[in-house]
Amino acid sequence: EDQVTQSPEALRLQEGESSSLNCSYTVSGLRGLFWYRQDPGKGPEFLFTLYSAGEEKEKERLKATLTKKESFLHITAPKPEDSATYLCAVQAVYGGSQGNLIFGKGTKLSVKP
Amino acid sequence: EAGVVQSPRYKIIEKKQPVAFWCNPISGHNTLYWYRQNLGQGPELLIRYENEEAVDDSQLPKDRFSAERLKGVDSTLKIQPAELGDSAVYLCASSLNNYNEQFFGPGTRLTVL
Incomplete structure (x- = not known):
């Protein structure tokens, strides 16, 4: 069964304190791994897609990396406006959920000034 | 470019009442998705449309839920009758096709009372 596990569930950082969020997955052939940001009362906002192990993508203070079993979202020198829930999702090539996004529960990030 | 539009934003009903949600996807996006998101969880797919065809409705509770996508553009998701457990956020998403970001x-x- 395709599955996504995100850790930690919640993370509190001081402004400027860098850290990483983890997304572990099991999938019947990975077609893509997606990161989204979700603010309270809003829909998820697309950040990155990663397709193969070793791939990295960056956007401002965020950098996403991918291995064969997990992905990391690194946050460098975060600011309070980075506070949000970060969702990870995988898309499988094979199996019953083929082509659909399977989401994790998310990591709620709080950055204090 | 306008994003995905949904209405209403909030709905409170008594159990056993019907309810409908409307979605207008991004112009030119052929694939449309309806998700349900419970508190503290990631979105879960209910139904996926390719143009006007429902290509994956395996997770849609068909005894009470129905959906349609008229002319391959706007879509409506209906619940009749609503149950207490249907309280959640209903998200609509769109993409160029099923292999692009949503x-x-x-x-x-x-909210079902």
């Missing part, structure tokens, strides 16, 4: 609307928060 863009989400703001969601409709449903």
